[in-house]
Amino acid sequence: MKENPLGYEKIPVLLRKFAIPSIIAMVVSSLYNIVDQIFIGQGVGYLGNAATNVAFPITTICLAAALLVGVGGAAKFSLELGAGNVKEARQCVGNMFWMAAGFGLAICLVAELFLDPLLYAFGATDTILPYAHSYVRITGIGIPFLLLTNVLSNIIRADGSPKYSMACMVIGAVVNTVLDPIFIFGFGMGVAGAAWATTISQALSFLVALLYLFRFQTVKLGRDFFSLSPVKCMEIASLGISNSLNQLAITLLQIVLNNSLTHYGKPVHIRP
Numbered sequence: 001m002k003e004n005p006l007g008y009e010k011i012p013v014l015l016r017k018f019a020i021p022s023i024i025a026m027v028v029s030s031l032y033n034i035v036d037q038i039f040i041g042q043g044v045g046y047l048g049n050a051a052t053n054v055a056f057p058i059t060t061i062c063l064a065a066a067l068l069v070g071v072g073g074a075a076k077f078s079l080e081l082g083a084g085n086v087k088e089a090r091q092c093v094g095n096m097f098w099m100a101a102g103f104g105l106a107i108c109l110v111a112e113l114f115l116d117p118l119l120y121a122f123g124a125t126d127t128i129l130p131y132a133h134s135y136v137r138i139t140g141i142g143i144p145f146l147l148l149t150n151v152l153s154n155i156i157r158a159d160g161s162p163k164y165s166m167a168c169m170v171i172g173a174v175v176n177t178v179l180d181p182i183f184i185f186g187f188g189m190g191v192a193g194a195a196w197a198t199t200i201s202q203a204l205s206f207l208v209a210l211l212y213l214f215r216f217q218t219v220k221l222g223r224d225f226f227s228l229s230p231v232k233c234m235e236i237a238s239l240g241i242s243n244s245l246n247q248l249a250i251t252l253l254q255i256v257l258n259n260s261l262t263h264y265g266k267p268v269h270i271r272p
Contacts, residue, residue, distance in 0.1 A: 018157065021166035025153065028166075028173045032201075033059070035177050036194045043184040044131070048191045051131030054124045057251050058111055058136060058148070064247035065103040066147050069096055070154030072240025075122055076232075077158050086219055093155055093216070094225035095232045100151035104144030111140045123258025131191050138195035142202040149202065152209035159218050172205030 014164050033056060040048040059227035079090035111118065119132050149168060156165040183193025213221060 003242045016061050018162045021162040022157065025166040025169040028169045029150075030039040030201070031173045032176055032198055035173075035180055036198060039180040039184050040191060040194050043193075044190050047128060047131050048194075050115060051124075051126045051135050051141050051191055052194070054119055054122050054128055054132045055136045055139065055256075058107070058118070058140075058143075060247060060254060061105055062104070062143055063150065064244045064251060065107065066100065066150035067247050068237055068240040068244035069099045069103065069147075070151040071243045072236040072238065073099075074154040074158035075239040076236050081218060087224070090219045090221060091224050091229065091232060092228065092236065093213075093219070093221060094227060095229055095236060096151055097148070097213075098228050099233055099236065100148045101144060101157065104147035106141040107147070108140050111136060111143065114141075119179035122255055123262045125262055126127055135191045135195045138192060139198055145199070145202040145206040149205045149209050152206075152212065156209065156212050159212075159216055160211070161217065164212060168205050168209040171208055172201040175204055176201035211228065 033052065036052055036201035037049055040052060073092055077089050077092040077096075080086075080092060115133060115136060116129070119129060119136065124132050149172070153165040153168050156162075156168070179200060180194055183189045183197050187193060189196065
């Protein structure tokens with residue numbers, strides 16, 4: 001097994017090697033929504049843009065869960081590896097994977113079963129609802145992929161491969177940018193086309209991240225990858241909770257802004 005550079009490299013070297021790819025990955029991950037907004041605005045119109053804004057809190061909730069597991073798990077992985085507990089570090093990877101899969105499936109299920117009440121709570125109107133409904137029904141399929149990709153990218157970075165972690169996000173963003181105009185304009189699919197482009201690109205990013213599980217540098221994954229420990233899950237969550245709560249606060253702000261626009265953005269009828 002290869003020694004993790006986090007254990008021996010100088011801090012300036014680590015900052016350059018890890019910070020730059022991480023910043024690029026964070027910027028690229030924000031492109032999903034930006035690119036969708038641009039192409040939907042051109043191909044569908046303002047109602048399509050409003051629909052993606054209404055649906056966006058679902059994405060930020062997923063990111064909150066991803067931070068809970070990803071940041072917490074990566075920290076726990078690094079702590080165990082630094083203490084020489086290779087077996088414990090190896091178990092962290094498995095617990096992170098199954099926690100992410102569980103959260104992803106749970107959010108996907110809730111979104112599918114309670115879609116209309118959620119969209120209304122997030123600021124949808126009767127006019128916007130059909131567009132948002134079409135968008136979320138499809139992007140909901142990609143929720144587990146989105147969550148797993150973000151979690152795996154954190155553990156890949158902690159394993160000493162920040163460039164591979166960055167590549168997982170960049171590949172998905174590039175594919176999404178290419179597929180958006182093809183589905184929206186070429187196939188005339190409108191909001192559904194943007195949703196399918198996002199879902200396909202998220203699935204591809206997940207597959208790229210998943211391949212890394214077979215080439216870990218600092219630990220060798222074994223059968224204990226499939227064992228889920230409640231104690232380990234709680235330890236992971238305790239380390240990632242602060243980042244997750246921060247993201248949930250952003251989600252709440254987004255919901256408040258959406259509802260404010262819905263309330264105060266209504267046309268005012270002045271009596272003669």
